[in-house]
Amino acid sequence: MLASQGKFDEALIEAHTAQENDPSSVSVRRSLGYCYLYAGKFDQAHYHLDRAIAMNPTAEESYRIQGLILTFQKQFDAAERVIREALALAPAYGTYTKVTLGYSLAAAGDPSYAQEVAAQLEEKIKTEYVSSVELAITYIALGDKEKALSWMERTVDERRGWAAYLRVHPIVDPLRGEPRFEAIINRMRFDSSAGPSPSATSATTIPSRPVPAA
Numbered sequence: 001m002l003a004s005q006g007k008f009d010e011a012l013i014e015a016h017t018a019q020e021n022d023p024s025s026v027s028v029r030r031s032l033g034y035c036y037l038y039a040g041k042f043d044q045a046h047y048h049l050d051r052a053i054a055m056n057p058t059a060e061e062s063y064r065i066q067g068l069i070l071t072f073q074k075q076f077d078a079a080e081r082v083i084r085e086a087l088a089l090a091p092a093y094g095t096y097t098k099v100t101l102g103y104s105l106a107a108a109g110d111p112s113y114a115q116e117v118a119a120q121l122e123e124k125i126k127t128e129y130v131s132s133v134e135l136a137i138t139y140i141a142l143g144d145k146e147k148a149l150s151w152m153e154r155t156v157d158e159r160r161g162w163a164a165y166l167r168v169h170p171i172v173d174p175l176r177g178e179p180r181f182e183a184i185i186n187r188m189r190f191d192s193s194a195g196p197s198p199s200a201t202s203a204t205t206i207p208s209r210p211v212p213a214a
Contacts, residue, residue: 004164006063008039026056030065037069038168060090064097065161072170095121099134099141103171106141114141118181133162140174149180157188163188 002011015032022028033048049066056062067083070076081125083101087094102114118138120128132154152172155163166172167185175181 003035003038004168006168008035012039016210024055024086026052026062029055030059030062033065033069037065037072037170038165040071040170042073046073058089060086060094060097061069063089064100068100068171071104071107074107076104080108094133096131099137103137103141111142114138118142122196128145130156130158133160137171140171143174145175147179148175149178149184152181152184 012035015035018028029048029052033045046069049062049069053064059194063082067079070079070082076196083097083104086097098117104116121135124130127134134156136148136151144205150173
């Protein structure tokens, strides 16, 4: 939870300690990559996800996360390739991976796949449960802030674990500064001690991710 509060210095120390204590754990290595992702340190996140993939080349989640990191690095061709590898590894359980692919392709300038995913999810939700997280990310990809925020509010209502990281996840950067988004953050009641560390020069401790420049 330290990373979700923006306490990246402490979170990274804990994550590195866990990795040193259990160097063969893929999930621990992946979690270390996540910490760097939330901190906005994409090169380091990329490195640790590469290591996780090398440790277990059949773990779909590692490829999906790596594809997301590559998207944030604007390496769009590589991102698409890696995310499609994730889909090939787990085609029957790949809805979240399809959402990630839609997000990546839209970030690269082609929203058509994300539009298809949105249509599929909206149809599916008529008869069965659909993750509010998947819909929120899909509408972020499509630039539909109102729908994205509506589904994000649902993630908080449902107490989805993903919602705990809204304060720091770069995927929601397009929504920062929106009053509804800030209201969602306030609803989460993040620890007020997550503000800046005593050292104002700390590069990895932030109260929340800044609003991206236009």
